[in-house]
Amino acid sequence: MIRLEGVGKDFGDFTAVKELSLEIPEGKTCVMVGPSGCGKTTTMRMVNRLIEPTRGTVYINDEDFKKKKVEVLRRDIGYVIQEVGLFPHRTIAENISTTPKLAGWDDKKIKQRVDELLQLVELDPEENRNKFPRQLSGGQRQRVGLARAMAADPPVMLMDEPFAAVDPITRENLQNMFLRLQRKMKKTIIFVTHDINEAIKMGDQIAILKGGELVQADSPEELLANPKNQFVSDFIGEDRAIKILDLFSTDEVMWTEAPVLSRSNMEEETRNLIEKGEKAIPVIVEDEEGKKFWFDLDEIEGDVSINDVIRPLEITLEPTNSIKLAMARMLEHNNDAVLIKGDEGEEPGILTLKGIRNYVYRICESKPGEKVGI
């Protein structure tokens, strides 16, 4: 846990950070985001005292950070920067062992840890251990930078635009790798970026800063649904509804209890459903060959027969895919629903365009703090 209490910094007459209070729960990632000069990096650098705060203090796991010697404090805080800052005169293995060496680990344990970390950041230890930083690509260097920061297994990590200097494809790979890692490692992280999309992707909590002040700190969902003021909504961009699509996986929005009818007697079964008072639900139809179709119960009115509205379900997605991907697939195929694979032994779900539309709309319209169900 990291708790900032009224932390501020003046550089001469200039106030970089006013009085900032923020709590980052254990195992969560807080992304600090804002335009340049908003104080995000200064705030981050105050946590490991690379910048000495003018006022306020920071508690790390409930301990005032000024109680420890500054070098000791820093050894317990992983530090990753945009330029990576690997030592060019040392091999990859030596770079990674920097903090374990400072902490006085024995050689055997260090060697083991280096290989373990290289594997963790998806680099082959055999191949890379004895290389020098200049022999690696930008993406590989940042992987080593991450490994080096995590070497002594610090509970807290600070990351300053760690993926900003690489090309977009490498950046996405690194982000995904880091998310996978974080799911396992559960570090408490302060992550600084100027890219709101990255913030939404990486953060459990997003803190938006402006002119040295905290404007809003909330979960990405809450931030997109309820931007506190014009500045936040401008910063998020006009397409917040689209950005919401990235935040949810298909299994969060899909319809799990859609009735599955057989093609041969779907008319009769549909009539039964209507008589039971069901309406406006998606209905899945399966033929003898196992091919799946669907229609919405609402579409059956008056003279309309099922055969007029039934259409094939051509796309199947994983429950972990984002609803943005589901949207993209629907648009590509001119479909308005996708089938979502069930976990083992479970019935598949159905995600409809109408369902997504309703869900996103209700999120955008929700009140601060309100939870939106399906």
Add this chain to the structure above:
Amino acid sequence: MEFLREILWQVAPIRYFFDNLSRITTYTQNHLELTLVGVVLAIILWVSVGIIIYRYPKLSHGVLGIASIVMCIPSIALYGILLTLPGFGLGRTSALTALILYAMLPIVRNVFIALRSVDPSILDAARGMGMSKQEVLWEVQIPNAMPTIFAGVRVALVMMVGIATLATYIGEQNLGRLIQHGITRTHPTMIIVGAVVVSIIAIGIDLLMGLLGKHLISKGLQLEESK
């Protein structure tokens, strides 16, 4: 064999060289001793000064200014000035002092520039990981500054071999003596032998320093930056 010897013997400097081999060996030994002791002392002194002016940049202007002025004093004049000072006089102390003074500019300046030009992000990462100021200096900064520092020492050393020649005028028994006596006796062969041997030593030392550098400077710094 005999024939070849006959021919070589016709070349005056070669004959002179072999006829006076023991004397030339002693001169060479003295010459090397003076330069090597000089360079070791110069490294200890000027690397420290370089680190100090890096830590206290306010001093850098003055110190580098003095170094530039020293460099501009003709060597013969510097020897002259030194031997008038109490405690110096004719002999090794003055010779060494002069050599060390001439090494000031190349070494101090290179140390200062090299330490300054280490990539700040490397230092930021080092501090951020919990290295103390001393650890950052010795484990990160100096190894990374090594190529430039070493280049300065190399220049200084080669220069010292040349300047040491003139120390013969204040009593050093070194290769400069061949040149000095050659001039006073109008004996060109002596001058040529002296000059050639000094040159060979200078070139040899330069090559040796090149090899030494390959070992002293981290392999990681000798690599080309990938793409």
